[in-house]
Amino acid sequence: AQKITQTQPGMFVQEKEAVTLDCTYDTSDPSYGLFWYKQPSSGEMIFLIYQGSYDQQNATEGRYSLNFQKARKSANLVISASQLGDSAMYFCAMREVAGRRALTFGSGTRLQVQP
Amino acid sequence: EAQVTQNPRYLITVTGKKLTVTCSQNMNHEYMSWYRQDPGLGLRQIYYSMNVEVTDKGDVPEGYKVSRKEKRNFPLILESPSPNQTSLYFCASSFGPGSNQPQHFGDGTRLSIL
Numbered sequence: 001a002q003k004i005t006q007t008q009p010g011m012f013v014q015e016k017e018a019v020t021l022d023c024t025y026d027t028s029d030p031s032y033g034l035f036w037y038k039q040p041s042s043g044e045m046i047f048l049i050y051q052g053s054y055d056q057q058n059a060t061e062g063r064y065s066l067n068f069q070k071a072r073k074s075a076n077l078v079i080s081a082s083q084l085g086d087s088a089m090y091f092c093a094m095r096e097v098a099g100r101r102a103l104t105f106g107s108g109t110r111l112q113v114q115p
Numbered sequence: 116e117a118q119v120t121q122n123p124r125y126l127i128t129v130t131g132k133k134l135t136v137t138c139s140q141n142m143n144h145e146y147m148s149w150y151r152q153d154p155g156l157g158l159r160q161i162y163y164s165m166n167v168e169v170t171d172k173g174d175v176p177e178g179y180k181v182s183r184k185e186k187r188n189f190p191l192i193l194e195s196p197s198p199n200q201t202s203l204y205f206c207a208s209s210f211g212p213g214s215n216q217p218q219h220f221g222d223g224t225r226l227s228i229l
Contacts, residue, residue: 033214045205045220052215091158101212102148102160102173 003027004092004106011111013082020067021077021109023092031097034075036066039089039108048090051075082113117142121206121221128196129229136191136224138206146209147189148173148218149181151202158205164189165212196228 005024013019025034036048051059051066059066067076079086092106119140128134140147148163150173160173164183178200180192189208193200204224209216 029214031214033216035217037220043203043225044222045207047217047219050215050217095214095216095218097214100160100163100171100173101146101165101214102163103150103158103207103218105158107157 003104004094006092006106006109008109009107011109013079013111013113015084015113015115016081018078018080019082019111021079021090021092021111023075023077023106025073025075025092025094027073027094027096029096029098033095034066034068035093035095035103036064036075036077037091037093037105038086039091041088045091049077079111084113084115087111087113117219119206119208119219119221121204121224123224124222125225127227127229130197131195134193134196134226136193136204136206136226138189138191138221139187140189140206140208140219141187142208142210142219143186144208144210144219145186146212146216146218147183148207149179149189149191150205150207151175152205152223153202161191161204193226196226198228201226201228 032053034051038046049061065078089108093103149161150158152158162181164170206221207218209218
């Protein structure tokens with residue numbers, strides 16, 4: 001079974017508008033971390049935001065916020081006031097306490113910001 | 116500046132010619148890892164290291180070797196590269212293996228094996 005599911009292969013948003021990128025996850029580990037990464041067309045992977053499984057509040061980092069709904073096992077990324085430079089692939093990832101401690105990535109969502 | 120540095124960024128080579136992709140981090144991170152990214156398959160872990168002299172296999176270790184002789188360096192070795200190892204490779208590191216530790220990635224190495 002997929003551990004991380006991103007159901008939106010592509011999204012469009014107008015500049016200055018907000019956009020939500022969906023992510024659902026599956027784990028039996030009570031302790032885990034959820035991460036979002038941005039991959040521009042140049043290829044590098046940029047860490048954006050982190051949410052811990054025991055965190056009571058939703059994480060925020062500047063224009064990025066994470067809408068964490070633990071019971072639904074969802075961790076959606078919200079980007080406010082989109083900018084042209086936000087156009088990129090966005091990956092949701094999970095890191096569990098058990099095992100190899102690897103990041104498990106979703107398939108990604110390609111976001112295009114239109115002027 | 117805190118960073119993970121990979122070299123080379125791009126490499127085109129031929130089947131069977133041994134190559135090494137270097138990875139170095141200046142953040143005193145204990146945990147280091149290699150991933151490969153392929154279209155339709157996403158990012159998959161190749162090898163990881165919890166600390167110096169401690170390495171172990173990830174999801175797709177076949178055809179690769181690693182070593183961790185120093186904390187800052189974690190090279191990826193392809194002893195006899197084959198075309199199916201053509202991919203985008205990332206080195207990543209974090210303070211520790213905890214679930215609250217984000218992994219910081221290098222800029223990637225695009226390998227083409229002809």
